[in-house]
Amino acid sequence: MGRRALVLLAAACLAGCAAGPRPGQAKAAPAPRPPLAFAQDPYPSTYRPLPRTDTLIRHVTVLDGAGRRFEDADVLLTDGKVAAVGANVTASAGAVVLDGHGRWVTPGVIDIHTHNGDFPAPFTSLQLEHSDVSEISDPNTANVWAEHSILTQDPAFSRALAGGVTTLQVLPGSDPLFGGRSVVLKNVPAATVQAMKFPGAQQGLKMACGENPEYYFGDKGRFPSSRMGNFAGYREAWIKAAAYKRKWEAWQRGEAKDPPDRDLKLDTLAAVLNGDIRVQMHCYRAEEMAYVIDLSKEFGYHVAAFHHAAEAYKIPDLLAKEGICAVVWSDWWGYKVEAFDGIRENAAFVDAAGACVTMHSDSNIVGQRLTVEAGKAAAAGRRAGLTITPEHAIQWVTLNPAKAMGLDRQIGSLETGKNADLVIWSGDPFSIYSHADQVFIDGALVFDRFDPRRQPVSDFELGRPSSGRRP
Numbered sequence: 261m262g263r264r265a266l267v268l269l270a271a272a273c274l275a276g277c278a279a280g281p282r283p284g285q286a287k288a289a290p291a292p293r294p295p296l297a298f299a300q301d302p303y304p305s306t307y308r309p310l311p312r313t314d315t316l317i318r319h320v321t322v323l324d325g326a327g328r329r330f331e332d333a334d335v336l337l338t339d340g341k342v343a344a345v346g347a348n349v350t351a352s353a354g355a356v357v358l359d360g361h362g363r364w365v366t367p368g369v370i371d372i373h374t375h376n377g378d379f380p381a382p383f384t385s386l387q388l389e390h391s392d393v394s395e396i397s398d399p400n401t402a403n404v405w406a407e408h409s410i411l412t413q414d415p416a417f418s419r420a421l422a423g424g425v426t427t428l429q430v431l432p433g434s435d436p437l438f439g440g441r442s443v444v445l446k447n448v449p450a451a452t453v454q455a456m457k458f459p460g461a462q463q464g465l466k467m468a469c470g471e472n473p474e475y476y477f478g479d480k481g482r483f484p485s486s487r488m489g490n491f492a493g494y495r496e497a498w499i500k501a502a503a504y505k506r507k508w509e510a511w512q513r514g515e516a517k518d519p520p521d522r523d524l525k526l527d528t529l530a531a532v533l534n535g536d537i538r539v540q541m542h543c544y545r546a547e548e549m550a551y552v553i554d555l556s557k558e559f560g561y562h563v564a565a566f567h568h569a570a571e572a573y574k575i576p577d578l579l580a581k582e583g584i585c586a587v588v589w590s591d592w593w594g595y596k597v598e599a600f601d602g603i604r605e606n607a608a609f610v611d612a613a614g615a616c617v618t619m620h621s622d623s624n625i626v627g628q629r630l631t632v633e634a635g636k637a638a639a640a641g642r643r644a645g646l647t648i649t650p651e652h653a654i655q656w657v658t659l660n661p662a663k664a665m666g667l668d669r670q671i672g673s674l675e676t677g678k679n680a681d682l683v684i685w686s687g688d689p690f691s692i693y694s695h696a697d698q699v700f701i702d703g704a705l706v707f708d709r710f711d712p713r714r715q716p717v718s719d720f721e722l723g724r725p726s727s728g729r730r731p
Contacts, residue, residue, distance in 0.1 A: 315355060316357045329651040337680040345674050381624065399436050404439075425630065441465060464539070465532050541566050553582055567587040569588050588618075590636035631689040638690070
């Protein structure tokens, strides 16, 4: 080959290289980029189970939270998990054996709506005027996180534990349209919030319908001042969030050189659209709940639950069809206009239609008696002619709230392999005369009514004997 031919060959090669891959040749994939920034948790859980021993509880009545009842049964906890429920269960050598004659066992109670820690006791004038439960500077405070306000020394946590509550969702308040992110906690004594955070639990976005945002901002001459203003506020925010999410996704695909500027409000809303955060919506009236469902379809997200849903009984079929839980009280209503149409049969009627119903507290007092809340609601249903068994009603404070928080694979029922969160009751858990005798979380004995060493005491209570003990 002559010199001229070599020059022509080299030129052809260079031209081909500059033109990129030949037809049929795969284009090199761009280097992967970090996960979406708004889907990350920079404050991860540091929770570790407390010291625990394998435990066999014998001769108890069990409501397993999955709809079954066992009489004179045994429950075995092994390595922090439920190992067996039934008759004549045996345990390995070294397991603690508890005699439960005359007592009942249920899954740990779950309070899906509390403000413990954000609205701590003792309640002083400072909390009254500067509560940490709501960020009220704007109708959209989706940028705030409830966990950043929590006081772990709030005595309400140990009071709830004495009522059998093993898991709580702490929500921001309901004055803004978008109140901010919730956090799911294990009810264990700890010095930091991260040490209480339920590992892997999704956050929730607290949103609010109706009178709260309308009155709070309207009375100050600000937007929104009406229910139609509320919905305009939701829609404007979701439109911005959808655009924000598209920008991040384009950057992740390598279609943009630089990532978008972070916006903490849009971070939260984009994470909802991405399926990483569950919507927990404060809503009383049936009309508004129906419109919120349409709103969620307009922008492509799912509502996990309507809280304070006083009129859920008017639309039970719609809730069942959409897979949305109604989170309710047994007999709270009438304290504001949108709560006038509540009825005691609300939970029972929603349940009878096949929809998910769960009780909630919204109060550190009610949070100590959630099984009694379920008992009152079930009794109202029975008076209306419905058949509601104890083994079914217990799900209203165990399995159903677990479903609404996306944790039903781990907690909410006493099934083999689930977390060993349970309560030994002195008697029927729906009776006002029953007590939580012992409470276990991940197999660890966290509360014992008969042992002061197993009764968590907060900093506020040091040196102050309780009314039940001598100094």
